[in-house]
Amino acid sequence: MPDPRPTFLRLLCLLWPASLGLNAQTVSLPTVVVSASRTAEAPDQVPFSITALSGDQLRSNPASTADGALRSVPGFGLFRRSDSLSANPTAQGVSLRGLGPSGASRSLVLLDGVPLNDPFGGWVAWSKVPRESLAAAEVVRGGGATAWGNAALGGIVQLLTENPGATRGRLAATYGDFATHSAELAVSQSLGGGQVQLLARDFATDGFRLVAPDDRGPIDQTAASEHRWLAGRWRQEVSEGIGLTLTARTYAEDRNNGTPYQRNSSREDFASIALADVRGTTFSWDVVAYAQDQSFASTFSSVNATRTAETPASDQFAVPAEAFGAAWTGTWKHDLARTSAGLDWRRVRGETREHFTFTAGNFARERVAGGTQETAGLFALHERSLAPDLRATIGGRVDFWRETDGYRRETERATGNVLRNDTYTKRDGAEFSPSAGLVWRPSASWRLRAAAQHAFRRPTLNELYRPFRVGNVITEANAALDTEHATSAELGAEYTKGALTLGAAVFWNDLRDAVGNVTLYRGPGSFPIVGFVPAGGLGRQRLNLDRTRVQGLELSARWTPTATLSLTADYLYNDAKVRAASVAPALVGKRLAQVPRHVATFSASWSPLKALTLTPRARFLGQQFEDDENLLRLGAALVVDLGVSYRFNERLELTLSAENLTDERIETGRSADGLFNTGSPRHVLGGLRLAW
Numbered sequence: 001m002p003d004p005r006p007t008f009l010r011l012l013c014l015l016w017p018a019s020l021g022l023n024a025q026t027v028s029l030p031t032v033v034v035s036a037s038r039t040a041e042a043p044d045q046v047p048f049s050i051t052a053l054s055g056d057q058l059r060s061n062p063a064s065t066a067d068g069a070l071r072s073v074p075g076f077g078l079f080r081r082s083d084s085l086s087a088n089p090t091a092q093g094v095s096l097r098g099l100g101p102s103g104a105s106r107s108l109v110l111l112d113g114v115p116l117n118d119p120f121g122g123w124v125a126w127s128k129v130p131r132e133s134l135a136a137a138e139v140v141r142g143g144g145a146t147a148w149g150n151a152a153l154g155g156i157v158q159l160l161t162e163n164p165g166a167t168r169g170r171l172a173a174t175y176g177d178f179a180t181h182s183a184e185l186a187v188s189q190s191l192g193g194g195q196v197q198l199l200a201r202d203f204a205t206d207g208f209r210l211v212a213p214d215d216r217g218p219i220d221q222t223a224a225s226e227h228r229w230l231a232g233r234w235r236q237e238v239s240e241g242i243g244l245t246l247t248a249r250t251y252a253e254d255r256n257n258g259t260p261y262q263r264n265s266s267r268e269d270f271a272s273i274a275l276a277d278v279r280g281t282t283f284s285w286d287v288v289a290y291a292q293d294q295s296f297a298s299t300f301s302s303v304n305a306t307r308t309a310e311t312p313a314s315d316q317f318a319v320p321a322e323a324f325g326a327a328w329t330g331t332w333k334h335d336l337a338r339t340s341a342g343l344d345w346r347r348v349r350g351e352t353r354e355h356f357t358f359t360a361g362n363f364a365r366e367r368v369a370g371g372t373q374e375t376a377g378l379f380a381l382h383e384r385s386l387a388p389d390l391r392a393t394i395g396g397r398v399d400f401w402r403e404t405d406g407y408r409r410e411t412e413r414a415t416g417n418v419l420r421n422d423t424y425t426k427r428d429g430a431e432f433s434p435s436a437g438l439v440w441r442p443s444a445s446w447r448l449r450a451a452a453q454h455a456f457r458r459p460t461l462n463e464l465y466r467p468f469r470v471g472n473v474i475t476e477a478n479a480a481l482d483t484e485h486a487t488s489a490e491l492g493a494e495y496t497k498g499a500l501t502l503g504a505a506v507f508w509n510d511l512r513d514a515v516g517n518v519t520l521y522r523g524p525g526s527f528p529i530v531g532f533v534p535a536g537g538l539g540r541q542r543l544n545l546d547r548t549r550v551q552g553l554e555l556s557a558r559w560t561p562t563a564t565l566s567l568t569a570d571y572l573y574n575d576a577k578v579r580a581a582s583v584a585p586a587l588v589g590k591r592l593a594q595v596p597r598h599v600a601t602f603s604a605s606w607s608p609l610k611a612l613t614l615t616p617r618a619r620f621l622g623q624q625f626e627d628d629e630n631l632l633r634l635g636a637a638l639v640v641d642l643g644v645s646y647r648f649n650e651r652l653e654l655t656l657s658a659e660n661l662t663d664e665r666i667e668t669g670r671s672a673d674g675l676f677n678t679g680s681p682r683h684v685l686g687g688l689r690l691a692w
Contacts, residue, residue, distance in 0.1 A: 035110070035138040035158040037381050037393070038147040039331050039340045045383070045391055047437025047451035048143030048155075049075070049492060049505050049554065055134045055162055060605065060615045062643035062657040064180070064685055066129040067092070070157070071619060074572035074599045075141045075554065081621060081634070081668040082679050084126035086207060086223050088257055089266060089296070090462075093123045096141045098550050098576040098595035099154040099486065099509050104460045106484070107154040108144070112161055112247075114272055114290050117151060119323035120350035121296075121462035125266060127227040128251050130199050132172045132184040132689075135162035142488045142507055145455030146395040146435040149344065149377040153455040153486045153511075174655070174687030178222070180205035194236030202228045208683075210258040212665070212676040217307020219259050227253035241279030247272045259310050264298035282333050289326040295319065300469050302534065305673070313469045314356040315363060321350030321461070337384035345376040349405075352466040355413070366413050369465040369477070371406035371424065373458065375399055379433075393437040393451075401458055402428040406479055408465060424479045431456040431483070445497050452489040459484070459515050463542050471671060472537030474530045475517050482544050485512045503556040513544040516593075518584050519629055522672075536673040546580035548592060564607040572599040590630045598622030615643035626670040634667040651691050659683040 032040040033052055043050060051073045061069035068083040070076045075097045078084075084092055093105040104122030108115060116124050137159050144156035169187040174180070182203040189196050204226035211220045229251040238244045251268040272290035296319040301310040329342035351370025355363035381395035406424030411417060435453035442448065459481040467476045492505035517540045523533030530539035552574040560566040576592040591597070600620040607613045619639045626632035644656040659680055660666070666679035 033138050034160075035156040036140045036144050036147070037340060037383075037395075038329055038342065038379075039338075039381075041338075041383075044441075044447060045439055046140075046143075047393055047439050047449045048453075049141040049490060049507070050143075051075075051139045051141075053137045053139075055136055058131060058134050058137055059689075060613065060643055060645060062615060062617055062641035062659060064174075064657065064659060064683065065126055066131045066134075066159070067124075067126040068659070069131075070137060070139065072568075072570075072601055072603055072617065073139050074570045074601050076139055076157070077599075079123075079594055081637075081666055082677075085205070085225075085680060085683075086210060087668075088255070088264060088298070089118075089125055089253075090121055090123055090298070090468075092126060094154075094157055095594070096139070096155040096157075097507060097509070097552065097554075097572070098574045098592060099142075099488075099511065104463060104515075105151065105154075106457055106486075108148050108152040108156050110156065110158040113158070113274075113288060113327075115151070115323075115325070115346075116159075118296075118321070118460075119292060119294070119348040120319055120321035120352075120460065121466075122151065122460040125251070125253065125268075127203065127253055128229060128249070128268070129159055130161060130184065130186070130201065130231065132170060133161050133186045133199055134159055136160045142490055142509065143435065143437075143451060143453055145433050145453050146379055146381060146397045147340075147342075149379070149397055149399050149433065150346075150375050150401065150431075151457055153457040153484060154509075169692050171690045172687060174685045176685030177683050178206045178208055180683070180685060191234070192236070194234060197233045197235075199231040199233075200229070207256065208681055210668075210677045211307070212667075212678045215307070215675045217303075219303055219307050219310050221256070221259060223256055223258045225253070225255040227251070238275075241277060243276050243278060245272075245274040245276075247274075259301060259303060261301045261310050261312055262299055264296070266294065266296050268292065268294040283330065285328065285330040287326070287328045290324070292323040294321055296321070300471075302469075302472055305536075312358045312363070313471075314354055314358075316352055316354040316466075316468075318353040319350065319466075320353075321348065323348045334384075337382065339380065339382045341378070341380040343376070343378040345374075347374045348372065348461065350461045352462075356469075362413075364413060365410055365419065367408070367410045367467075369408035371461055371465060372404045373401070373461060374404075375401045375458070381435075389441045391439045393435070393439075395435050397433040399431045399433065399456070400428070401431070402426070403458070403464075406465065408477075408479070422479075429483065445495055447494040447496075449492045450490070451492075452487070455486050455488070457484040457486075459542075463515055472523065472534045473672070474533055474537065474539050476530050476539075476541040478542045481515055481542060482513045484514055484544075486510065499560045501556075501558040503554070505554045507550075507552060507554070509550040511548045511550065513546065514548045515542055516545050516628060517541075518543040518545070518581075518587070519627065520584075536671075538672055543583045545578055545584075545587065546582055548577065549579050550574065550576040550592070550595075552576075566605045568601075568603045570601045573597065574599070584628075587628055590628065591625055593625050593628050593630075596622040596624040596636075611647045613645045613647075615645075617641045617643075621666070627672075632670040632672070634670060635665070637664050637666045638662075639664050639666060653689040655685075655687045655689065657685050657687075 063069045094107045140156040145152040173183045184201040207223035231249040234246045249270040253266040274288040276286040300313045303310045325346040327344035332339045349372045357365040377399035379397035383393045408422040410420040437451035440448045488509045490507040494503045521527040521539035523537035524535040526532045533539045555571040557569045576595040578587045581587045603617040640661045647653045663682040668679045669677035
């Protein structure tokens with residue numbers, strides 16, 4: 001039977017010291033997953049596609065970032081091909097199976113059960129992730145919305161931190177190309193009957209130039225960045241079998257985005273409290289509450305055709321946001337079944353404050369826009385064995401959402417004259433998110449599964465209220481955006497024989513009212529909604545596309561012929577197209593922007609010597625389009641990475657990683673006038689890990 005204990009209880013079992021009387025080995029990360037149903041269960045009982053990566057796999061991956069390591073899963077991607085080493089935070093939204101190619105994620109990203117998605121924009125600041133302290137990552141494609149609700153429309157990505165008692169301390173440090181250097185520390189100390197843990201990270205890089213070599217000019221400079229965070233956790237048994245966990249984190253990041261004027265910064269303070277009852281064998285529960293206060297700032301410019309000078313376009317000098325949330329989950333275990341149910345609540349408040357319309361050496365206007373969003377939901381999931389080889393899952397969720405205090409105010413800075421003063425009517429609604437699945441094991445070697453779900457996503461405050469400009473491309477917000485809805489289904493099969501596992505899955509997603517950046521005008525000229533668009537520029541607005549369809553095929557193979565060698569290959573075919581668009585009929589039949597039709601990965605882990613491990617990885621990224629009209633094509637790329645580690649003993653390990661070993665050109669963006677941005681060139685880092 002699967003482990004009936006809920007998510008945060010499982011986390012406590014993983015993270016709790018032996019003083020709770022729990023054997024840390026009773027819960028094994030490779031044999032349970034928590035993200036699909038919000039409770040711990042065996043992976044072979046989950047009807048949706050799920051990939052689980054251990055902490056060791058994540059750390060040995062040659063990618064220098066946590067999101068880069070997750071790209072080993074073909075269905076995982078960010079809005080653009082760049083990872084968080086160089087990408088603007090607003091372009092770090094997660095896309096699973098191509099269902100979500102926008103800055104805002106259509107997938108929910110969690111760290112120990114708490115959302116990492118930005119409360120204002122929905123994107124993910126991956127530099128917050130404590131990579132050296134991760135125990136596992138779980139990627140659920142096309143499932144999880146019944147348990148998690150809003151923002152889980154495309155699936156779930158959950159990152160789980162490791163047992164602080166595994167070592168008293170760990171230090172990891174790296175240095176390499178572009179003057180990239182980092183240090184990450186984890187230290188644990190027993191305190192009474194509990195344990196205190198301190199986590200910290202410091203990172204900086206001079207970065208590389210984002211514009212392709214053939215298109216660069218004197219104005220282009222390296223995209224330097226730096227970030228640092230400090231986190232503390234305290235765990236204590238407050239009564240017999242009931243554990244308390246307190247977490248606090250402070251975070252700061254600063255980035256240069258490739259020219260002298262274009263920069264952004266992020267700041268965050270976060271705290272959470274969790275309680276879990278570990279006593280029950282037939283019933284258990286957990287509860288968590290959290291608060292987040294953050295700010296974001298970013299500047300944008302327009303660069304001339306010869307790339308010798310830039311003109312400020314906007315200064316979003318403050319984008320403050322705050323989020324509060326709470327959740328309770330209970331699990332009841334029956335003879336051949338298990339039921340989990342819970343309720344959750346989240347409230348987000350945020351606004352953008354910016355200067356725009358640059359004339360005579362200064363910004364002439366100021367804009368302030370924002371609002372409040374609130375969602376509350378309750379869910380129930382029931383799993384039951386219908387026969388010894390057949391298991392069914394059925395569930396339902398009801399969410400209530402409300403948006404209030406929406407406004408947009410624009411003024412002349414010099415005179416204070418009000419140019420625009422819009423207030424938006426309160427909006428609310430209710431959503432039902434059902435799901436169902438079957439897992440059939442006709443033999444010891446075969447596993448067949450079928451699953452379906454219906455999910456929703458409310459547009460973020462960023463999509464509703466924040467216009468923005470990148471170069472000469474102007475994108476207007478839209479406070480009237482409708483709710484997105486997706487109906488998803490998949491059929492999958494896995495065959496295991498000895499050291500070989502083969503898998504295949506076909507999937508289908510029907511996305512209604514998808515929010516897209518729709519091209520309306522081409523400059524030069526003044527146009528409704530977007531105002532003046534310069535020559536070579538585009539005027540866009542966030543609009544709902546009536547219907548898009550994302551369907552495809554996943555293939556996978558895992559072979560572990562010996563204890564020292566494992567091979568993995570994955571392939572994703574993704575057909576993502578617009579099927580109906582009353583706001584822009586010309587888009588019908590076009591492929592969704594930023595979604596490649598073909599993605600393939602190959603990775604291996606080989607230990608030719610007991611102390612030496614090699615982890616090569618190759619990723620093929622097929623052609624894709626930068627824009628909604630399919631006029632700006634981004635070329636295919638084959639990216640080869642290599643990781644090497646040499647372990648002197650249980651305490652000391654030396655590492656070497658080389659990303660993009662062949663220095664492949666990775667096209668990450670293309671402007672309307674033909675200028676290309678490119679991803680990371682060859683990037684080599686050396687480092688060490690020390691445990692004590």
